[in-house]
Amino acid sequence: MLAEKYADRIEKIFSKYPDKRSAIMDLLYLAQEEYGWLSGDALEEVAALVDVDPTQAHSIAGFYTMYSEKPKGKYWFQVCTDLPCALRGADDFYQALCEYLGVEDGGTTEDGLFTVEQVMCLAACDRAPMMQCNFHYHENLDLDKVKALVEQLRQEAAAAQGE
């Protein structure tokens, strides 16, 4: 349970706000970090922490692109294909990435490692093509660079499994 495991962190989050309810976004991130995605149970747990109805936690989770109510690959690639990036080749980059990983738009690789998705402008248009991987930016990309990243992540994942 989050409340026991992360008591200090949760306390610190609550201390930022005069109203508990404001903590819901941070706590949804915490739950997603812990469980990998926001299942119905996770949403109920967060809702209970901030004293709101679970349906409200559901609607907030559904409102934002950075929360996932479905399981995702271990690495979540969110590629910006918005206009400024697309003018610098982001659509082609995204397609090449999908082909390289053998997935459809929005899909997850069979080994469960990579999910790919298109997102709107990430305020990095001067460094297109770019993407976010688990909320960290990777910029000025091309297929070779992203292949190297995929390879590195595969090795990391394999090493983590071996442990």
Added chain:
Amino acid sequence: MEHILLRDLDIPDIRNFDVYVANGGYEGLKKAVREHTPEEVIQIVLESNLRGRGGAGFPTGRKWSFIPKDAPIKYVVVNADESEPGTFKDRQILEKNPHQLIEGAMIAAYAIQATAVYIYCRGEFWDLAHALEEEIEAARQANLVGDDVLGSGWNCPVYVHLGAGAYICGEESALLNSLQGLLGQPRVRPPFPAQPGGGLYYAPTVVNNVETLANVPWIILNGAAAYKAIGTPESSGVKIFCLSGHVARPGNYELPFGITFRELIFEHGGGIPNGKKLKAILPSGASGPVLPATGEVLDAPLTYESVAALGSTLGSASFILMDEDTDMVWAAAKMTHFFKHESCGKCTPCREGTYWLERIYRRLLRGEGTMRDLELLKSIPRNMQGGVTLCALGEFAANPVLSTVQHFYAEYEEYVRHAEATREARQAAEQMHDYTLGEAGELPEAVGQGGVR
């Protein structure tokens, strides 16, 4: 000239607290707190003619002056949601010169005697937001933030709040809802954020953009007149211009208002790559009307007034540049997709309008458009404008459609002509086919028409 905002370009390590302080950092806050009353600070900012850099260009000092002095609780909220396509200026300040934002926000907070400051960062600024928290802590340890600021008896903590990916949360009333843990949808106004009942937790609140606030320390230190001397009489000071799309040197350029489009794009941005010609300019990201790159436009000065006179808006000054090979129907479709995705769905004209516009663009791009679709592209956006929606997103969404239809209609017609030619050719082929089938007596004509495709 040395930079006022992008000081990291002059002093690479200025993101570090010690380096910032060694280069005059927090002197503006000290001067404000020790030498000026809150009212004087508001007066200085008013006289500097600083206007909001988040898009609307509202006079900053005036906004601060709306806050009722006797309200027991008041807030400053920093809008660091930066999600307009083509905008990446606040990010550079937050990442490379964060203390200047913290200092500016604290001066604003002093001016309205705020209870606390919240910095609302878009969720994707995850790494940056966590680093920002550390810098706030450094400022707190130096007594510049938090309890008894500079021994003045005034308490004002600064907190970072992370969004989670929704353009609409950059709209100030949606931002406040999101910060309160409510759904990030705009509020009905009035009351406006500065008024009781309209702000954060319904207390009077100043919402300012990152870049706006980053100007404030310099203004306090150097005076309103010095700031007003930069730029033009109506558009005072400096602005960060973001260049993206088809440009040789994309990036942020801090320049005085009043330089021309041509200077910005060709001198600073290095012009258009691959020897191409510039075709179209979006001066305010996806939200403002597109301008064709005519001589008249290129020679116009970059001020709020002159860009408005050209029929667009300077907004947050996010310049998306498109060369002669750009398909403007495709570009408008991209922007329409953006607004369809980002509409919060609360108002019918915006929700339905963006939905239908996107469908029409899909049809056009698939080569199935009709002249009727083009008529709809002219009429649907009209129904989204004129203050019929709760926030400006509905109006923004109409702009790329109407302005590309206005300036690049021939490209739309070309899509339809092509689609019609394809339809005719297909019909002819089908008739031939039906004819053959009919002769063989295998299928009645009507079935053949639907089934062959």
